[in-house]
Amino acid sequence: MALTKVGKGGLDKGSIKDQTNLGAAAADADEYLVYDASADALKAITSANVVGSGIITGKDAISIGNVASDDVLLIYDTSAGVLKKITKAAFDALQPGFTSATPANLLTGDGTGNYTVVIAGTDFDTTATFKLVTDGGTDIAMDSVTRDSAVQLTGVVAKNKANLTAANEPFDLVITNGNGLSTTTANAINIDSQPAWVTAAGSLGTIGNYARSSYSLTVTATDPESGAINYALVSGALPGGLSLNTSTGAITGNVTAVASNTTYNFTIEARDTASNATERDFSFVVAAPQSTSFTSSGTFSVPSGLTAVDVLVIAGGGSGGGSNEQAGGGGGAGGLIYRPGFTVSPGGNVSVTVGDGGAGGSGSTSSPSSGNQGQDSVFGTLTAKGGGYGGQHPDNSPNSVGTQGGSGGGGGARAAGAGGSATQPNQSSDSGNYGFGNPGGSSSPQNAPSDDGGGGGGGAGAAGGNAQAHPGKAGDGGAGRAYTIADGTTSVYYAGGGGGGCDYAGPGRGAGGNGGGGAGEYENQNNAAVGTANRGGGGGGTGQNPGRNKAGGKGIVIVRY
Numbered sequence: 001m002a003l004t005k006v007g008k009g010g011l012d013k014g015s016i017k018d019q020t021n022l023g024a025a026a027a028d029a030d031e032y033l034v035y036d037a038s039a040d041a042l043k044a045i046t047s048a049n050v051v052g053s054g055i056i057t058g059k060d061a062i063s064i065g066n067v068a069s070d071d072v073l074l075i076y077d078t079s080a081g082v083l084k085k086i087t088k089a090a091f092d093a094l095q096p097g098f099t100s101a102t103p104a105n106l107l108t109g110d111g112t113g114n115y116t117v118v119i120a121g122t123d124f125d126t127t128a129t130f131k132l133v134t135d136g137g138t139d140i141a142m143d144s145v146t147r148d149s150a151v152q153l154t155g156v157v158a159k160n161k162a163n164l165t166a167a168n169e170p171f172d173l174v175i176t177n178g179n180g181l182s183t184t185t186a187n188a189i190n191i192d193s194q195p196a197w198v199t200a201a202g203s204l205g206t207i208g209n210y211a212r213s214s215y216s217l218t219v220t221a222t223d224p225e226s227g228a229i230n231y232a233l234v235s236g237a238l239p240g241g242l243s244l245n246t247s248t249g250a251i252t253g254n255v256t257a258v259a260s261n262t263t264y265n266f267t268i269e270a271r272d273t274a275s276n277a278t279e280r281d282f283s284f285v286v287a288a289p290q291s292t293s294f295t296s297s298g299t300f301s302v303p304s305g306l307t308a309v310d311v312l313v314i315a316g317g318g319s320g321g322g323s324n325e326q327a328g329g330g331g332g333a334g335g336l337i338y339r340p341g342f343t344v345s346p347g348g349n350v351s352v353t354v355g356d357g358g359a360g361g362s363g364s365t366s367s368p369s370s371g372n373q374g375q376d377s378v379f380g381t382l383t384a385k386g387g388g389y390g391g392q393h394p395d396n397s398p399n400s401v402g403t404q405g406g407s408g409g410g411g412g413a414r415a416a417g418a419g420g421s422a423t424q425p426n427q428s429s430d431s432g433n434y435g436f437g438n439p440g441g442s443s444s445p446q447n448a449p450s451d452d453g454g455g456g457g458g459g460a461g462a463a464g465g466n467a468q469a470h471p472g473k474a475g476d477g478g479a480g481r482a483y484t485i486a487d488g489t490t491s492v493y494y495a496g497g498g499g500g501g502c503d504y505a506g507p508g509r510g511a512g513g514n515g516g517g518g519a520g521e522y523e524n525q526n527n528a529a530v531g532t533a534n535r536g537g538g539g540g541g542t543g544q545n546p547g548r549n550k551a552g553g554k555g556i557v558i559v560r561y
Contacts, residue, residue, distance in 0.1 A: 095181040097122035101173055105274050106191045119153040127178030130155055132189060134168035166191040193224040194278045195270040206285040209561050210308045212255040219249045221270035229270050234279060236266030239286045260288045289488050294557040295534050300350040309344055310560040312485050313337040313384040315406050316355035316374030317531035317552030320498050320541035321390030321454055327413035329390030330457035330464060330477045330498030330510055330520055331358060331531060331538030331552045332440050334374045335406020335424030337384050338483060339434040353378040357531050357552030358389050360539060373405055377555040383431050387552055388420040390457055390541045402455060408440040410455030410464045410475055410500045417443025419455045419464055440464040441475035457497030457538035459513040464497045473508045474500030477538055480515020485560045498531055498538030512540060516553045
């Protein structure tokens with residue numbers, strides 16, 4: 001039965017208007033296909049029902065989503081002018097299917113004059129072929145296509161073919177069977193798809209003092225085909241101490257310090273699994289450490305991005321002890337704190353206090369001068385305690401004992417001249433955990449023969465020396481501690497104790513401790529020394545004359561970053 005097109009006015013079985021030259025009226029049992037617009041379905045109706053009651057009978061057209069492989073599809077054969085049937089399974093077998101294209105990325109630098117592309121799929125008939133279509137819609141025919149099997153095609157195309165350039169990618173792939181049915185896969189093939197850098201070219205930043213201790217930064221590139229990326233340093237050099245992880249792009253390590261700000265230029269290559277590579281130029285600046293020294297009170301302005309500093313805080317040293325005829329003890333050094341990695345707030349301010357040394361005396365024979373305590377130095381929450389002053393003479397004076405302080409003062413001669421204790425290590429939190437101080441030395445025994453000496457003041461690195469009995473030798477000041485914080489290379493001692501005084505007319509006076517401690521006086525020579533300023537050294541003790549006990553040295557605060 002042929003499919004007949006009939007106008008509504010011609011539905012009369014006795015006189016059907018023949019629009020397809022059928023030449024005969026329809027019998028009652030003949031059926032017509034009618035499109036039911038309200039139901040969106042093709043339905044069957046007999047001639048009798050068209051002319052009679054008008055009731056449509058027959059099965060509704062099946063929906064596309066429910067078509068089974070053995071269901072029958074109707075196809076109009078234009079050459080025969082008839083409607084024919086075909087199962088869905090047979091129909092599907094007429095259309096080629098796509099699985100993959102190898103390679104999906106064509107390389108211009110692979111050493112040949114042609115591209116060879118292998119297509120995997122299904123239902124390739126004996127005359128199946130394929131072509132590429134540019135991103136702009138222009139066809140590119142393969143120079144040859146070989147059907148290897150029903151599931152594989154191999155095509156060859158010259159690299160110099162018009163429009164076959166990376167500028168026209170991505171390319172669609174169109175596979176066509178001999179029956180004219182085809183399958184199109186969008187964006188199936190690219191040319192030279194190189195990795196794309198995510199990390200911007202140029203400076204990767206400045207590596208400062210605290211970034212050097214443990215530095216990490218990752219450079220990143222991505223592959224358009226979502227493959228793995230390998231990284232390689234292809235020119236230049238990373239800063240000393242850093243290395244590149246070739247799998248992740250991480251640059252890590254402990255950067256080697258430099259004497260001056262140094263720029264490192266280098267090139268990193270990102271390469272994908274198809275050997276496409278993209279290079280990018282980068283640089284680092286490794287900053288030389290900087291130091292700021294405070295010799296008077298002020299404010300440390302934290303540079304932007306800086307989160308930690310090394311800091312040395314030294315209090316003022318105590319003055320030496322006085323005497324009316326024998327000898328006073330040496331002044332204790334100011335307390336010392338060395339705190340590496342002290343936390344600061346980027347862009348913030350830290351209050352700084354620099355303590356003065358204890359003042360020297362100007363007493364009389366009947367009333368020898370008493371010593372004076374050094375002043376505290378402060379950096380933020382760190383407090384260095386001022387040094388204790390040296391004990392004084394006369395005999396049995398309650399002031400003969402050296403006073404406590406950051407480091408204790410030495411004891412006064414010929415009395416109960418015990419050295420003062422050190423308080424710096426006992427301070428709370430980091431002021432004690434990172435603080436240094438030592439006790440002062442004791443004087444020569446009470447009621448010993450003449451030629452006596454006072455004890456040495458304590459230093460940050462060692463206790464003050466004890467005085468010896470007749471023939472007397474005063475105690476030396478305790479040594480301080482050495483740091484390179486000021487310039488990064490030069491080792492400098494700070495916070496040495498003051499030497500004790502002695503009434504012996506020989507070389508019996510106490511030496512000042514290394515780190516700014518002042519030497520003591522012997523006899524009445526007026527040769528005691530003050531503690532060194534900006535070192536926090538203790539002052540030297542007096543000999544036989546009052547008023548000659550010397551001042552302690554001023555403290556200092558040094559910040560390195």
